[in-house]
Amino acid sequence: MSPLINHCDLTFPTPEENLACDEALLNLCEDGAASGILRFWEPSEHFVVVGYANKVSDEVHELFCDFSGIPIFRRCSGGGAVLQGPGVLNYSLILRADGELHNISATNNFILKRQRAAFAEILRAPVEIQGHTDLAIGGLKFSGNSQRRKKHFLLFHGSILLDLDIDLVEKTLQFPSRQPDYRLGRSHSDFLMNLKVPSALVKSALRKVWNANHPLPQISAPAIALLEREKYSRAEWNHKF
Numbered sequence: 001m002s003p004l005i006n007h008c009d010l011t012f013p014t015p016e017e018n019l020a021c022d023e024a025l026l027n028l029c030e031d032g033a034a035s036g037i038l039r040f041w042e043p044s045e046h047f048v049v050v051g052y053a054n055k056v057s058d059e060v061h062e063l064f065c066d067f068s069g070i071p072i073f074r075r076c077s078g079g080g081a082v083l084q085g086p087g088v089l090n091y092s093l094i095l096r097a098d099g100e101l102h103n104i105s106a107t108n109n110f111i112l113k114r115q116r117a118a119f120a121e122i123l124r125a126p127v128e129i130q131g132h133t134d135l136a137i138g139g140l141k142f143s144g145n146s147q148r149r150k151k152h153f154l155l156f157h158g159s160i161l162l163d164l165d166i167d168l169v170e171k172t173l174q175f176p177s178r179q180p181d182y183r184l185g186r187s188h189s190d191f192l193m194n195l196k197v198p199s200a201l202v203k204s205a206l207r208k209v210w211n212a213n214h215p216l217p218q219i220s221a222p223a224i225a226l227l228e229r230e231k232y233s234r235a236e237w238n239h240k241f
């Protein structure tokens with residue numbers, strides 16, 4: 001029998017809270033309070049998020065971001081830097097880290113195959129799994145993903161480009177320090193694409209593929225606030241590398 005996957009459509013006012021929420025939901029499952037969660041959130045302002053091990057100065061045009069008032073944050077998972085903002089749909093999938101999800105590569109394969117099928121159905125297009133954790137159409141990336149693993153549960157989350165200002169990606173992000181082979185040295189503008197579909201359509205497809213039919217009954221607001229205050233709001237975390 002498949003585990004119960006709860007869903008929530010929950011966007012907080014600030015980037016710090018939204019990043020903290022993903023980690024808090026992972027901890028919620030790890031502590032035994034839920035057996036799986038699918039969360040959606042959609043930012044209303046632009047900000048940059050680097051991967052856990054990224055060096056900010058290598059990945060981000062810091063002077064442009066400072067001048068433009070675009071803040072820089074660090075997430076708890078790996079992967080590269082991304083620009084968040086209007087036109088980006090984020091999802092966060094928390095599942096038990098066993099069986100077909102016993103290691104990083106198996107998890108990537110299992111989850112992305114399901115995601116690819118869901119997108120192919122709604123887009124009527126040949127969606128590709130590229131690199132380690134990208135989804136693309138015709139070699140153009142529309143979704144990047146990363147994961148964080150704990151003892152019993154994992155967080156697999158990603159951004160889906162629906163109508164992001166890709167010109168702004170070029171201005172905020174440097175050419176990545178690591179690139180998948182299929183990128184072929186292309187600029188952000190030549191490598192990324194927007195799906196141009198309603199977020200509600202994507203949410204419905206992902207809820208269906210993960211059988212996330214039950215609303216999450218509660219979240220731990222104090223846990224999110226604590227992570228926001230002591231981690232995601234602090235320069236010691238966001239600019240640690």
